[in-house]
Amino acid sequence: MTVAPALVQLQSNLRAEARAEPAPAPSGPVTKETQIIAIYGKGGIGKSFTLANLSYMMAQQGKKVLLIGCDPKSDTTSLLFGGRACPTIIEVSSRKKLAGEAVAIGDVCFKRDGVYAMELGGPEVGRGCGGRGIIHGFETLEKLGFHDWGFDYVLLDFLGDVVCGGFGLPIARDMCQKVIVVGSNDLQSLYVANNVCSAVEYFRRLGGNVGVAGLVINKDDGTGEAQRFAEAAGIPVLAAIPAHDDIRRKSANYEIIGRPGGQWGGLFGELATAVGDAPPRRPTPLSQDALLGLFSAHATGRDVVLEPATLQDMCGRESLARPSLEVVYDAA
Template structure:
């Protein structure tokens, strides 16, 4: 009996060995020597809150879709308003809220629960926690983890546009830059100091991670509500990034945007503006920016605007406690030389 069992074990061992030898004899595929090509352009768009990122992205994504591109627009702002213009003011269910409800019900999130489409544009919102109930940056990270579970890296889009709030500096909002999740960054700014301060911060983040070995670059700046004063264009020139488009501060644009009307459609009065922007976004290479210093940034504006000619006067102890201030000896411990 033992001899039979030993014989069967030997046969199994020989059969397994033959299988392994057969696998080892198969020649591996040749090493790829051509340039690495990513068919999907993943672009992160940053800007100060209220500067018009959602307006710009809704019209840009719509125009790209009308040009035959497959576009996914992902809102990464806790306000969850990136897609509101695209969907006529309707709120899009967020990934974070939907996944929480599905988890409590013991269900899994499906694409149709969080992704919606209009005229060739696919769109979704990551969302964020309610005020005071969690970290918005952590919500972004959780949202992307859910996207990966849904197969994000296998989706066949020509463009994935990520709408990020630029004036928040916690780690989650810098995720695409820090982890090379996108190929390039676009900033939306205007001719005002605060929006250019945010744009400069984004350039600083890109440069910081480039020094650490990152690959993300800045493709350029979109000047929104352009009143012709030129500060944003001057910033772009000093930072070494191109101006992709200048959207004028026009009352027709303001009114149509307020009524949730897409103006980036072929055949409309503003079509050529967004056709040009779509071409620039697709073709502009990511460049390494030159962030400005605070003094250089202030120098873009007149002294009357910024008050930069003001001379700071140091405060004194008497200013803090009044005329009865008594000079006290230092509490610093001074050690004698050994």
């Protein structure tokens, strides 16, 4: 059977394309009028705290900012609004649909001191997929004219579980220009940060354009693991927010600390500038062993030896080897 020359040429072109290295992430300043930035991190690491104060400081610097909570917990805007929960797009959309009404901007978007904010929301516990809820939320945003809105910055708060298609949406579909990761000096948060870098690199190889602009270290205790991770991954540290009791206490009381002239105003002012100016970079994700290597053996248990289990271990008693019922055919 002969293969058509056109098919041979097509196969050759595909192989050549697969071998080609993707272009590096853009290293110059972002030129698009609206910067859309996705912020990722492990649950509980302080993304919402960081974003509430960052968005507030950006607004005080004269920028028009939209903050969108994309975490199913719907807690991104709580600190911004003093602990009050705003209705989510998913719940409003469901209610309006039952009533035969359309969703309006004022139903889901609220503002405080120049910051515009909304929550996508998610399904009730055990009743749906959080990632699918994210996709539905963005579909609703598009119907509301998302691509025509005029903001300097749109900040998206995403859970760092990028193995889920919904949470990886901004990276997979080039919905943002750059990604920022929030982590701390602990293995789990840096594991998530590394996964985000891996997702960015994966989609770069598929032709994507999103890059990682940097790492924000939250609850920094000075031990240095997060700093070493950033250096190994080839991304800058945009800010290090200290593990300070004043920050912890005010955050727990839903107080904004990113205010010009305040004790922590300078820190968040510098972060706001860094977030806007940092170019998207192509990261270098770490292997599991390299990630563990950032920590001491005492912290990660690297001195543990893997001991194979036996069938006797599994049965809890001595077991007899039984002949297999599998039919094995001799070679003809």
